[in-house]
Amino acid sequence: MLKKTSLHSRHQALGAKLVDFGGWEMPIHYGSQLEEHHAVRSGCGMFDVAHMSAVDLHGARTREFLRTLVANDVAKLKVPGKALYTCMLNSQGGVIDDLIIYFQREDWFRLVVNAGTTDKDLAWIRPAAAKYGVEVKHRTDLGIVAVQGPDVRAIVGQHIPVPIREQALALKAFQSVHGEPWFVATTGYTGEDGYEFMLPHADLGKLWDALAADGVRPCGLGARDTLRLEAGMNLYGQDMDDTVTPLECGLAWTVAFDPPDRPFTGRATLDATRAAPPRKQLGLVLDGRGVLRSHMKLRFANGATGETTSGSFAPSMKASVALARVQGHADGACEVEIRGQWLPCRVVQPPFVRNGKVLV
Amino acid sequence: MSKIPNELRYAKSHEWARKQPDGTVVIGITDHAQGALGDLVFVEVPKAGRKVTAGEACAVVESVKAASDVYAPISGEVIDSNPELANAPETLNQDPYGKGWMFKVKPANPAEMDKLLDAAGYQKVVADAG
Numbered sequence: 001m002l003k004k005t006s007l008h009s010r011h012q013a014l015g016a017k018l019v020d021f022g023g024w025e026m027p028i029h030y031g032s033q034l035e036e037h038h039a040v041r042s043g044c045g046m047f048d049v050a051h052m053s054a055v056d057l058h059g060a061r062t063r064e065f066l067r068t069l070v071a072n073d074v075a076k077l078k079v080p081g082k083a084l085y086t087c088m089l090n091s092q093g094g095v096i097d098d099l100i101i102y103f104q105r106e107d108w109f110r111l112v113v114n115a116g117t118t119d120k121d122l123a124w125i126r127p128a129a130a131k132y133g134v135e136v137k138h139r140t141d142l143g144i145v146a147v148q149g150p151d152v153r154a155i156v157g158q159h160i161p162v163p164i165r166e167q168a169l170a171l172k173a174f175q176s177v178h179g180e181p182w183f184v185a186t187t188g189y190t191g192e193d194g195y196e197f198m199l200p201h202a203d204l205g206k207l208w209d210a211l212a213a214d215g216v217r218p219c220g221l222g223a224r225d226t227l228r229l230e231a232g233m234n235l236y237g238q239d240m241d242d243t244v245t246p247l248e249c250g251l252a253w254t255v256a257f258d259p260p261d262r263p264f265t266g267r268a269t270l271d272a273t274r275a276a277p278p279r280k281q282l283g284l285v286l287d288g289r290g291v292l293r294s295h296m297k298l299r300f301a302n303g304a305t306g307e308t309t310s311g312s313f314a315p316s317m318k319a320s321v322a323l324a325r326v327q328g329h330a331d332g333a334c335e336v337e338i339r340g341q342w343l344p345c346r347v348v349q350p351p352f353v354r355n356g357k358v359l360v
Numbered sequence: 361m362s363k364i365p366n367e368l369r370y371a372k373s374h375e376w377a378r379k380q381p382d383g384t385v386v387i388g389i390t391d392h393a394q395g396a397l398g399d400l401v402f403v404e405v406p407k408a409g410r411k412v413t414a415g416e417a418c419a420v421v422e423s424v425k426a427a428s429d430v431y432a433p434i435s436g437e438v439i440d441s442n443p444e445l446a447n448a449p450e451t452l453n454q455d456p457y458g459k460g461w462m463f464k465v466k467p468a469n470p471a472e473m474d475k476l477l478d479a480a481g482y483q484k485v486v487a488d489a490g
Binding site for chain 2: 017028029032033034220225226289290293312313315334339
């Protein structure tokens with residue numbers, strides 16, 4: 001029996017094509033994945049991401065606890081509302097999950113974790129938190145809607161309650177504001193300006209309806225995937241998992257090595273492989289015809305090999321792109337195997353697209 | 361509901377075949393198939409001169425998320441293919457039985473057409489697929 005978000009009946013009413021996504025029945029598209037993608041790049045679209053989980057941590061030692069739990073350093077979070085993207089690692093340095101941490105108060109931090117990993121994450125966090133007297137609350141009473149695209153600020157303002165409206169519209173990227181029951185953050189997974197709203201389910205439904213009436217296009221997980229891939233963002237379970245370190249999936253920038261004495265879980269592996277990780281992530285563009293998919297084989301002029309981890313047609317580029325992982329040092333011309341043929345492709349540094357502009 | 365024209369013949373693998381007055385057969389994929397695949401972004405059709413056997417994978421359609429083989433519903437020689445699809449694959453979504461045709465075959469054995477499903481038979485295939 002698949003789980004359903006509180007917005008499920010709305011997706012059905014809109015004629016969405018529903019699929020099983022990590023145990024949740026979610027909309028893949030509402031008619032055209034391509035049109036939904038373009039709506040977010042050129043206007044505004046919204047996504048039901050209520051399958052993701054908000055987890056609140058409470059306790060005087062929460063910051064101290066988080067400095068050991070995750071690879072980025074919450075010491076960077078100095079102003080309430082500020083957000084931080086990070087990986088949570090196992091003792092071998094493998095990624096248990098990637099998450100966003102929102103600093104609320106010294107005794108309250110909010111985490112947002114992936115849907116498919118929620119149970120695993122909670123089982124990992126709870127015993128570790130107990131040692132610091134930190135309480136872990138899975139906020140199943142809250143749902144999340146992401147509203148993304150260059151027009152977002154012109155649209156969402158009138159839907160945000162007056163007491164926090166001005167503050168919400170003034171937020172820069174990766175910040176948030178809270179005014180019960182509203183939690184408004186400038187985070188997202190598309191490479192565009194955007195907001196994520198966390199609300200009790202009844203209020204979330206009302207917001208969805210109001211935004212839809214205001215012309216915001218409902219977008220499914222299909223468009224969410226092509227948007228995040230163009231933005232060079234990893235998908236957990238595909239571009240990284242428990243066997244991959246952040247240094248091997250393009251997330252070295254999220255690892256805070258300083259101060260060197262901060263003892264976060266997984267640190268020993270990262271310190272030991274920092275100079276030369278066994279594997280590396282890179283971006284690929286196929287300029288010829290065809291579509292890159294995950295698990296396609298790669299070979300380089302110097303003999304190095306690799307495999308794509310995510311691949312798709314990139315609607316904003318009218319070309320195909322992929323994230324890939326290579327063993328050791330890859331150099332020279334790169335070829336990808338598509339249905340038995342080796343085709344030349346271009347190695348680039350992701351992101352491929354940001355704020356509506358093609359970068360590669 | 362997807363369209364299933366009465367005058368066409370169908371393969372279980374979701375191709376349609378239309379017999380022309382000159383005996384050649386035009387082939388494409390059904391409305392149901394294009395709907396299931398979603399927005400198409402890449403179509404590869406067989407070149408004229410290629411001999412195909414019924415059931416052989418001879419073309420590829422790729423949507424944003426998935427690639428799918430297209431099988432020859434009958435045996436014969438490919439004598440033409442749709443040049444529009446390379447630059448405008450969405451034509452296949454918009455008009456699967458018309459402008460979105462894929463290739464044309466000179467049948468090796470015209471009786472093979474009779475082995476294909478009629479509209480009612482294909483309707484049942486689609487209904488069973490849920």
